[in-house]
Amino acid sequence: MPATQEQPSDEQRSPSRMEDVARCAGVSVITVSRVLREPEKVADVTRARVLSAIEAIGYVPNLIARSLKSRRSGIIAAVIPSVTHSIVAEVLRGMTEVLNEAGLHLLLADSGFSPQEEEALVAAFLARRPDAIYLTGTTHTPGTRKMLDAARIPVVEAGTLTDTPIDMVVGYSNFAAARAMTEALIASGRRNIGYVGQSGRDVIDRVRDRHAGHCAALRGARMGADERLQVEVDLSYRGGAAGLAQLLAREPALDAVFCTSDIIAIGVLFECQRRGLAVPARLAITGMDDQEIASQCVPALTTVRMPRYEMGRRAAAMLCRRLAGEKVDAAVVDLGFEVVMRQTS
């Protein structure tokens, strides 16, 4: 009965451990551990022997055990408003590039623009003991702030600036950008300027600031911010189109539309094409964010460029520096913006 002697079965019940490697290489487990983390502290011959044992066995270190003991998970948790927003994607690309170099991994979740959902996600993430946390925007529930204060880990908020970050913040002034864009529109002689913005001004600080900046520019030019000329829509091409339809119904003499995002602006542009409204002759359009489509559409879209990719890199870099024990020079980093005049205005 050969079935009884299946002790050394090739069906090893679990992935191999350091102990297996140690036995195979004829050293102690701690030496294996050192080969992995501080190879220069191990003699060349020993190191080679251990490495070939690792190779032979196919050993994969268990970072969970390492995290538990070392109190360092190597994980950065990020809560973003919506993965489907291309704007967020570029920030993520910048972040992951920097994090990967540092050997850190990204735990990601999507709050759907809801601060309550964000709080729930932060709570769930903290249980995983991330080394740091990335949040989008600077508007968070008191519960979120409290948890993060108690967690005592680096936190970076990104996108909107604030003087009172939870810990660190990197972004740009959405207020100033929207004001500058609107001022440019006014300077070009437009007088009946409509506003088509993403809805959710009460919970999305980015949108709130952009709206406020737009209104400030109008008031600065003594034009008044007429609520009748402001509509809120979904952040989509369809939303932009619907927004223009509403505005034109309310004010046929409309001669410009300020949009809080390029997507919305392109939606407005498409609706103009459907209605046969000449852009910019009859109607000027401006977007924000300078996504790729802005430079490619016809006519090319006037917009404001935001350094999204750079923002992701900076945010990640700030976290990495803090994790390395270094002090970060400034807790508030303003990356600025740039108005890009093209053909729709």
Added chain:
Amino acid sequence: MPATQEQPSDEQRSPSRMEDVARCAGVSVITVSRVLREPEKVADVTRARVLSAIEAIGYVPNLIARSLKSRRSGIIAAVIPSVTHSIVAEVLRGMTEVLNEAGLHLLLADSGFSPQEEEALVAAFLARRPDAIYLTGTTHTPGTRKMLDAARIPVVEAGTLTDTPIDMVVGYSNFAAARAMTEALIASGRRNIGYVGQSGRDVIDRVRDRHAGHCAALRGARMGADERLQVEVDLSYRGGAAGLAQLLAREPALDAVFCTSDIIAIGVLFECQRRGLAVPARLAITGMDDQEIASQCVPALTTVRMPRYEMGRRAAAMLCRRLAGEKVDAAVVDLGFEVVMRQTS
């Protein structure tokens, strides 16, 4: 000297543990553990006492320790080709929705379309002992397959179908979709059909299959797949525009362009607008994926709809079922596609 008695300092060195909660509630640690995981097994009074202790202390469970002991990390690792592709984003949205409901978290990284990079990421992720892995596409290095076989965890590949998945696969036939789209173009009477595809056919199976499907349709109609009418470009609006420029230079009689993605197709459309080419009268254009812009642009884009969001949900659901110990009915799930005829063809 009051500084000496800082034993019970409020600067507790670490987040509280179950032991602290247990002491506060006057029970053993295992009871606390049970309140968190199997509350129905604890008497009502005891449970209430423990819960209020948790609340009072602000206890946050340590999932790292739980993972180590229970051999379940609650983490799903996903490697995607590029976060900046809106196509991927919808898949992610579907996935995270399902995963969140199941209490699972998503570890995310970006391979930049490189199988070697994917292999490195899979290796790094496996050290975190994810409960399951999600991969994009079905083309992977031998090293990746080997590691995943050894890891013995559920794996789902998504996007492209294959008869020999590593474990499970959910997707649609890019070959059939591209063939169907091209056949529709042929059926509408177009004869000089160009191809503008994303570059990287050798490593991106999705693109390879779409190219092959397109060629198959041409050959099926005895039209031949002329390489002179095929150009490869970046997956961007700019790429589409450049592609059209190249094609027209090579074949002025071009009367249709098949594109492997909506983004490229819209780029082609923009270039037509710049050149004053009437669409579809002078030139027909087709895309693939049915992103939002396809239905909104002017004229609206003929394309093929892929159930991306649904694919993310299904992939996650299959993983969840496997993690729950249930058998998954089919290892290969074909979600199909739908040709959507609009105005550009």
Added chain:
DNA sequence: CGACGCGATGCTAACGTTACCATGCGGACA
């Protein structure tokens, strides 16, 4: 009235790794 079952709770020993301290050995120096 004793045995038995069951619900509620607790104890002990891991999970796989690393922090901390210990040990042994060879060479430099007085």
Added chain:
DNA sequence: TGTCCGCATGGTAACGTTAGCATCGCGTCG
């Protein structure tokens, strides 16, 4: 020749949790 230093390696005890069994008390049934 003895002392001391530094390098390479090892042993032990956690990190915070849960699996698996043990225990205790109470009610039920023959």
